[in-house]
Amino acid sequence: MSKELNVPTMAECMAEGKTPDILFWVGSAGSYDDRAKKITKAFVKILNKANVNFAVLGTEESATGDLAKRAGNEFLFQMQAMMNIEVLNMYEVKRIVTCDPHSFNCLKNEYPGLGGVYDVMHHTQFIKELISSGKLDIKESDYKGKQITFHDPCYLGRANSEYNAPREVLSSLHANLVEMKRSKATALCCGAGGAQMFKEPEKGNKDINELRTEDALQTNPEIIATACPYCMTMMSDGVKVKEKEAQIKVLDIAELIASSQNL
Amino acid sequence: MNYLPNIIFAIALLLGLGYFAKNVKKLVRNIKLGQDVDVSDNTSQRWKNMINIALGQSKLVKRPVSGFLHVVVYVGFIIINIEVLEIIIDGLFGTHRIFSSVLPTSVYGFLIGTFEVLAFLVLVAVTVFWVRRNLIKLARFWKDEMKGWPKNDGNFILYFEMVLMTLFLVMNATDGTFQEMQSGNIISQYLAPLFSDSIAPVIERVAWWLHIVGILIFLNYLYFSKHLHILLAFPNVYYGRVNNKGQLNNLASVTAEVKMMMDPNADPFAAAPEGAEDEVPAKFGASDVQDLSWVQLLNAYTCTECGRCTSECPANLTGKKLSPRKIMMDTRDRLEEVGKNIDANNGEFKDDGKQLLGDYITNEEIWACTSCNACVEACPVSIDPLSIIIEMRRYLVMEQSAAPSELNNMMTNIENNGAPWPYNQQDRLNWKNE
Numbered sequence: 001m002s003k004e005l006n007v008p009t010m011a012e013c014m015a016e017g018k019t020p021d022i023l024f025w026v027g028s029a030g031s032y033d034d035r036a037k038k039i040t041k042a043f044v045k046i047l048n049k050a051n052v053n054f055a056v057l058g059t060e061e062s063a064t065g066d067l068a069k070r071a072g073n074e075f076l077f078q079m080q081a082m083m084n085i086e087v088l089n090m091y092e093v094k095r096i097v098t099c100d101p102h103s104f105n106c107l108k109n110e111y112p113g114l115g116g117v118y119d120v121m122h123h124t125q126f127i128k129e130l131i132s133s134g135k136l137d138i139k140e141s142d143y144k145g146k147q148i149t150f151h152d153p154c155y156l157g158r159a160n161s162e163y164n165a166p167r168e169v170l171s172s173l174h175a176n177l178v179e180m181k182r183s184k185a186t187a188l189c190c191g192a193g194g195a196q197m198f199k200e201p202e203k204g205n206k207d208i209n210e211l212r213t214e215d216a217l218q219t220n221p222e223i224i225a226t227a228c229p230y231c232m233t234m235m236s237d238g239v240k241v242k243e244k245e246a247q248i249k250v251l252d253i254a255e256l257i258a259s260s261q262n263l
Numbered sequence: 264m265n266y267l268p269n270i271i272f273a274i275a276l277l278l279g280l281g282y283f284a285k286n287v288k289k290l291v292r293n294i295k296l297g298q299d300v301d302v303s304d305n306t307s308q309r310w311k312n313m314i315n316i317a318l319g320q321s322k323l324v325k326r327p328v329s330g331f332l333h334v335v336v337y338v339g340f341i342i343i344n345i346e347v348l349e350i351i352i353d354g355l356f357g358t359h360r361i362f363s364s365v366l367p368t369s370v371y372g373f374l375i376g377t378f379e380v381l382a383f384l385v386l387v388a389v390t391v392f393w394v395r396r397n398l399i400k401l402a403r404f405w406k407d408e409m410k411g412w413p414k415n416d417g418n419f420i421l422y423f424e425m426v427l428m429t430l431f432l433v434m435n436a437t438d439g440t441f442q443e444m445q446s447g448n449i450i451s452q453y454l455a456p457l458f459s460d461s462i463a464p465v466i467e468r469v470a471w472w473l474h475i476v477g478i479l480i481f482l483n484y485l486y487f488s489k490h491l492h493i494l495l496a497f498p499n500v501y502y503g504r505v506n507n508k509g510q511l512n513n514l515a516s517v518t519a520e521v522k523m524m525m526d527p528n529a530d531p532f533a534a535a536p537e538g539a540e541d542e543v544p545a546k547f548g549a550s551d552v553q554d555l556s557w558v559q560l561l562n563a564y565t566c567t568e569c570g571r572c573t574s575e576c577p578a579n580l581t582g583k584k585l586s587p588r589k590i591m592m593d594t595r596d597r598l599e600e601v602g603k604n605i606d607a608n609n610g611e612f613k614d615d616g617k618q619l620l621g622d623y624i625t626n627e628e629i630w631a632c633t634s635c636n637a638c639v640e641a642c643p644v645s646i647d648p649l650s651i652i653i654e655m656r657r658y659l660v661m662e663q664s665a666a667p668s669e670l671n672n673m674m675t676n677i678e679n680n681g682a683p684w685p686y687n688q689q690d691r692l693n694w695k696n697e
């Protein structure tokens with residue numbers, strides 16, 4: 001049994017007169033989805049290990065509204081955004097980190113216009129910073145020499161041009177990183193974006209996650225690395241459809257880092 | 264002296280340019296049917312984009328073969344058109360190769376020699392393009408939306424360029440005085456022996472006239488063709504996206520209403536402020552071309568129908584109906600239809616009972632998009648098909664409440680619990696102790 005997680009809330013910090021350096025935006029998937037919760041916990045373990053002075057909003061957090069916006073419901077998006085901004089500004093939040101590229105994109109690009117201006121980071125960027133500043137020391141790694149392929153989340157990659165941070169973090173594991181034929185700017189979507197995650201796909205001849213999983217399988221990976229809770233669902237399902245779950249694991253970069261350090 | 268050729272030439276030139284100007288005016292009017300949008304920001308970034316992406320074709324060369332061939336045709340075609348200047352002066356004033364008497368023979372020869380080499384390269388490149396389209400049948404040129412006119416249009420342009428380049432070389436080959444200069448006839452010297460001395464002068468005149476008339480026709484063909492991109496790519500890239508691709512605009516009309524709703528002091532029954540009564544309530548999203556921004560309409564006219572967007576689209580790759588290229592082509596077709604309607608009704612649009620959404624683009628296409636931005640990334644001329652898709656979703660959801668039922672459930676959950684699933688917000692931190 002691992003050590004208990006230290007997850008202070010903003011409200012607790014405020015009551016104790018403490019000011020966290022950074023807010024961890026858990027996001028809806030990270031809070032409720034069983035698979036994504038594991039990513040959340042892995043990231044918290046990293047934060048604890050690196051002694052990061054962070055806090056979460058806990059029950060004061062609400063959906064960013066990103067999903068509603070991409071489904072076309074601008075009303076619902078702006079209502080969510082303004083509610084969240086009220087809370088964030090009340091706590092005088094300056095920096096935010098999140099494991100969800102969709103929240104990352106929304107908070108970073110779409111909140112400022114509504115009065116919510118923060119320095120927003122994706123967890124891969126934050127972990128990269130922890131490693132390069134020496135706060136997280138990766139000595140040994142169980143993943144040395146393992147064949148890993150990384151699936152770029154659309155909202156981290158194309159949407160915000162961040163292709164390096166996840167790859168740099170992965171390279172710290174000394175794994176054998178192999179790129180899919182479609183990667184970085186031309187990476188294929190996992191199929192979840194634009195609220196597709198919540199509906200049946202339109203009529204076609206294949207599911208998008210299956211096609212993307214085929215891309216990944218061509219690299220003969222032992223591990224498919226992701227950096228988004230929705231990509232996680234899609235790629236895990238894809239591996240199941242291809243009946244490869246015995247050979248291939250789908251893991252978030254936070255999980256890879258945490259488990260490589262036996263956290 | 265016989266001024267007839269000069270007069271005929273001047274008339275042809277006037278007709279060609281006049282008709283072109285008329286169509287440009289129509290084009291500008293149609294684009295202005297779109298909603299206003301502020302594009303005065305980031306000027307230096309915009310110029311940079313224009314130089315790199317439009318002039319430097321930085322996105323095109325990402326596909327090396329077609330990218331390289333395109334650069335050849337583009338550079339060749341533009342540079343060779345310097346020659347048109349000489350043709351126009353000659354045509355108007357009855358001179359013959361005026362530059363050859365103004366410039367030193369070596370310089371003139373160098374210029375024409377360069378043009379000849381380029382013309383030859385263009386011929387080769389255009390032939391390869393034709394083969395790729397028609398014999399190798401590259402998938403992106405054979406999608407559903409490419410049937411009929413779009414397919415013919417693509418080929419017509421290639422034929423046009425082949426004919427124009429051939430005429431240019433034949434014109435040089437049959438020009439006795441030019442051949443005698445022995446300077447600059449790099450390619451045409453091999454064609455010259457094909458024409459006997461007796462017919463060469465006639466062929467020369469015919470080729471000369473066909474060449475210039477061909478160019479004027481080509482100029483006027485642009486408006487009706489995907490080839491309009493050779494002009495519009497520049498403004499289109501300039502006015503294209505300068506912020507992160509993931510950022511969607513926040514609707515200001517919605518902000519105003521949401522602020523009202525969230526303000527505990529706002530009196531919903533308060534009388535509207537003076538002058539606000541007759542304000543038309545804003546329409547949310549877009550169902551027709553006039554609801555889109557003028558930049559989106561410029562996008563539609565600029566689209567070259569190259570299909571790079573569609574060939575990267577995850578929805579299209581898995582057999583769904585959505586094709587970002589078709590979104591752009593539909594938008595242009597509908598805009599043309601609206602423009603013709605305005606022409607026919609003395610400058611006023613008369614409701615024709617049709618609109619872009621429904622009559623051209625189906626809901627099925629709109630809902631198949633994953634908002635992945637692959638199309639935006641792939642487009643060599645900075646077109647943003649995704650923004651049009653989002654505007655239509657906004658219309659469907661906010662004006663028609665016509666989202667797929669699963670999405671409605673998801674949104675109801677967000678509204679009630681602050682999460683897309685039916686979980687209680689009070690349980691948001693439960694993961695900590697699980």
Ligand code: SF4
Pocket residue numbers: 572575576577578579585586587631632633634635636637638639648649
């Ligand atoms: S954003 Fe939509 S239309 Fe564009 S490539 Fe992705 S799924 Fe296709």
Ligand code: SF4
Pocket residue numbers: 565566567568569570571572573587588591641642643644645646648
């Ligand atoms: S939108 Fe761009 S990529 Fe797509 S067909 Fe038109 S020009 Fe090509």
